[in-house]
Each structure stands twice: as structure tokens, then as C-alpha cells.
Amino acid sequence: MWNDRDDIEVIEAYVEDRLNMADKAAFELRLDSDAALAELLSNYRHTRREIVEHHEDERVKRLLNAVEQRANGAGAAWWRWAAAAILLIGIGAATWWLLQPISLPALAEEFAVEETPLPVFMSASENPNVILDEAMQAYGMGDFATSLDRLAQLPASDTTLFFTGLAQMKLGHDPSTALGHVAEQQDSPFHSKAQYQLLIQALRNDNSALAHRLWSDQISDEAHPYHDRLDAIAARLEWKH
Numbered sequence: 001m002w003n004d005r006d007d008i009e010v011i012e013a014y015v016e017d018r019l020n021m022a023d024k025a026a027f028e029l030r031l032d033s034d035a036a037l038a039e040l041l042s043n044y045r046h047t048r049r050e051i052v053e054h055h056e057d058e059r060v061k062r063l064l065n066a067v068e069q070r071a072n073g074a075g076a077a078w079w080r081w082a083a084a085a086i087l088l089i090g091i092g093a094a095t096w097w098l099l100q101p102i103s104l105p106a107l108a109e110e111f112a113v114e115e116t117p118l119p120v121f122m123s124a125s126e127n128p129n130v131i132l133d134e135a136m137q138a139y140g141m142g143d144f145a146t147s148l149d150r151l152a153q154l155p156a157s158d159t160t161l162f163f164t165g166l167a168q169m170k171l172g173h174d175p176s177t178a179l180g181h182v183a184e185q186q187d188s189p190f191h192s193k194a195q196y197q198l199l200i201q202a203l204r205n206d207n208s209a210l211a212h213r214l215w216s217d218q219i220s221d222e223a224h225p226y227h228d229r230l231d232a233i234a235a236r237l238e239w240k241h
Contacts, residue, residue: 011044108203111229115166144170158188196226
């Protein structure tokens, strides 16, 4: 027996004549007694026909692009995704929803990176940097206030400023000063990561212009540790470089 989630997949397979004889017969038998399923099939055929026939319409092109991007290149599955949305909430509402501007804060949460704290006892000297160790331990445990307190006791460096900015982000504070200093240090191992975190913060603040500028500063760096994420963000927002 098919469940509701499978209906769209079966409908698509039926329309494309991909069902075997037994499944096709069972599906058609169910159509005879299931008015809701028959309506779904009718709506699916109509929607698919309209999309195909009017694919040159700019509004429909935008709809198709939105669907394909949100399906993450899943091939034929995007038809199921589109049909599911249209059949469940209606073509007008589905089109309206799909064509809404993408929420930058939501995109920030989707592509945010959880940076790993440094291992404790990092110092190679005879006296380990206990304060830095405590800061990293607190950060790793999610105690960002304590981590900030310990980091503030240390001399400013790319390491302390990077994790200061991260802890500030976690606490809802503005990390731009701390992360900005690190992003300016081209030779810092945290340089690219700080730039990316500033981009995420700009998205979180719904600042499209700043986010685009930060993205542009990073996308040409093929060695960027988060280059795949930069590409994915660009695909969602239709940014070009």
C-alpha cells in the first residue's frame, strides 16, 4: 500500500510509464476508488503540462530555477518536489512561496560552520598556557561567556581574536571588530575562516550588500576551506563572479 509521501513518486512514475505491469494495474485500480488520488494525478498532469508548455515565460523560468536549486541537483526528483508543493498548497501559493526572496538569516543558519576549538595544552613551552586551555575548554563545552572572559585575559593575537569573535557570535554580540582584525591578517591560518564567519554574520543581519562584498573577496580563493559553501551560497542567491 502506498502512503501519502509515496503518492507523488508513484504518480510521476505512472505519468512517465515507468511502473511495471503489476504496479500499474494496482495504481489504476486504486484510482477507481480513490477520488483524492485521482485529483492529485489530474493536478500533476496539468501542472507539468503547463510548466513544460510555458517554460519560456520568465516567471515560470524563475520558478523552475528555484525548484532545481532547492532540490540540490537531485535530477528528476525536482519534479516530485515541485509537484508536491503545488499539489499540497496550490499552484498559486506554491509559486508565490518559491518566488519569494530567499531569507538571508535562514541561509546563514544553513551554511554556518561550527569551528572546532583548539586542543588544550597547546603550548610547547615548559609552562602551558592554562588560560588559553581554559578558554578552549569552555568554548568546546558551549560556555561562551567563560571562554570570552578567559580570552580577554590574553594578549591579542589572531588566535584569541578569532575565538573571541566566534564566542561573541554565539552570544549574539557583534563580532565584526575581532573577526575583522583577523580577516586583515593575510598570513594568519584563521584569515579565510574569519572572512567566512563575517559573511555568515552579514547574512544573519540580513545585510545583502555587505554579504555580497565579503563573498566577492573570498570566492576567487580556490584554496578557501569553505569554497564549496561559497559556491552553494552563490547558487542560491544567483551571485556571479
